[in-house]
Amino acid sequence: MDLKETIYKRQSIRKYDGDSLSDETLDEIRQFIHSARPLNPDIEWSYDIVGGDNVRTLQRFKAPHYLLMFSQEKDNYLQNIGFIFQQVDLFLQSRGIGSCWIGAGGPKDYEIPKGQKFIILIAFGKPQGKLYRESSEFQRKIICEISDERDSKLMPARLAPSAANTQTWYFTHNDDGSYNLYRNKRKIKLNKKMDVWNQIDMGIALAHLYVTNEDTFKFSLDGPHEGLKNKVFEGTFTI
Ligand SMILES: Cc1cc2nc3c(=O)[nH]c(=O)nc-3n(C[C@H](O)[C@H](O)[C@H](O)COP(=O)(O)O)c2cc1C
Structure with missing residues (x-):
């Protein structure tokens, strides 16, 4: 499925089967992130993929992987992070991987990149149950x-x-x-x-x-x- 089609089927996934994704899949995700288009190319940002040990959330569910997003605090940096990582959210779901933006959470035992601030995280992994939803x-x-x-x-x-x-x-x-x-x-x-x-x-x-x-x-x-x-x-x- 391509990213366009995924828009009409995606949903937030809050149940994961616990298995880690393969190193190849994680590399493909990293490659996609590097190719995503920014909204404002003048803003420095970075990300990391970590396991549950480096994340605290208020959620009851656990995911095998988390994307941590960081950015310089400049101009429309919050829009910029949303823009880049929603492309990533669609990419994940287009590849059969479940995901969920998590506002209520943050990094744990983790050194934040210099000059940048932690913005938000996305939980992801193999979904337990159905990934896509009907348009209705x-x-x-x-x-x-x-x-x-x-x-x-x-x-x-x-x-x-x-x-x-x-x-x-x-x-x-x-x-x-x-x-x-x-x-x-x-x-x-x-x-x-x-x-x-x-x-x-x-x-x-x-x-x-x-x-x-x-x-x-x-x-x-x-x-x-x-x-x-x-x-x-x-x-x-x-x-
Ligand atoms: C910026 C942002 C923060 C969010 N924070 C949380 C969260 O902390 N916990 C959670 O379970 N879902 C969170 N969500 C997921 C939303 O609840 C979800 O996208 C919305 O209800 C629409 O449902 P859908 O994604 O299944 O279409 C967040 C979504 C966004 C975009």
């Missing part, structure tokens, strides 16, 4: 809730994963065919980290639009845009 099983907002116009080109972004399924993205259409991306401000701050996670979510949604429009996707952090009430402008893009 996606729990997502309807398109009118996330866009000023009904537009099937935004469908891949609509299906993107987000922290606690908050889906705080909002898209508007410009006269020249480009789009603006906004993030809904959350009225109730149940979790202090939700603002951070929701910025990662913006990059995740953009990754789905990049994967489905590889040749035409262009993103810019600024551009003429309207201020919208209770929304933060997150950039302009063409697809």
Whole structure:
């Protein structure tokens, strides 16, 4: 299955069979990560693949592998990490490997790369049970809730994963065919980290639009845009 098709089938996996993936598979994953497109090439980032001993999470489940992501704190670094590693999430699932973004966790007994900060992790491994879901099983907002116009080109972004399924993205259409991306401000701050996670979510949604429009996707952090009430402008893009 290719990355595009995976968008319509993927789901977060929270049950793993415990077996480690082969060294060859882990190498393929590393190769893919190195070839993934960044949203902002001026930001330094890094990653590592570790086992459960180097991770603390609040989750009840355990996975055989974890991807730790680190970044320089600069410009749109949270979007950038979401953008790069959602391509990786799709790659894993396209190869029959289960995965789940984990906000509630971090590295343990681990030396963080100098000049970078730990951002987030992804659990992955062979799934116990079914990997893919039917399209009817996606729990997502309807398109009118996330866009000023009904537009099937935004469908891949609509299906993107987000922290606690908050889906705080909002898209508007410009006269020249480009789009603006906004993030809904959350009225109730149940979790202090939700603002951070929701910025990662913006990059995740953009990754789905990049994967489905590889040749035409262009993103810019600024551009003429309207201020919208209770929304933060997150950039302009063409697809
Ligand atoms: C930034 C981010 C953080 C997340 N943190 C967690 C987490 O800590 N624990 C968890 O079980 N799932 C976590 N998830 C997974 C979401 O709950 C999940 O993507 C969302 O509910 C949509 O479901 P789906 O991925 O199966 O389509 C996170 C997802 C994202 C994008």
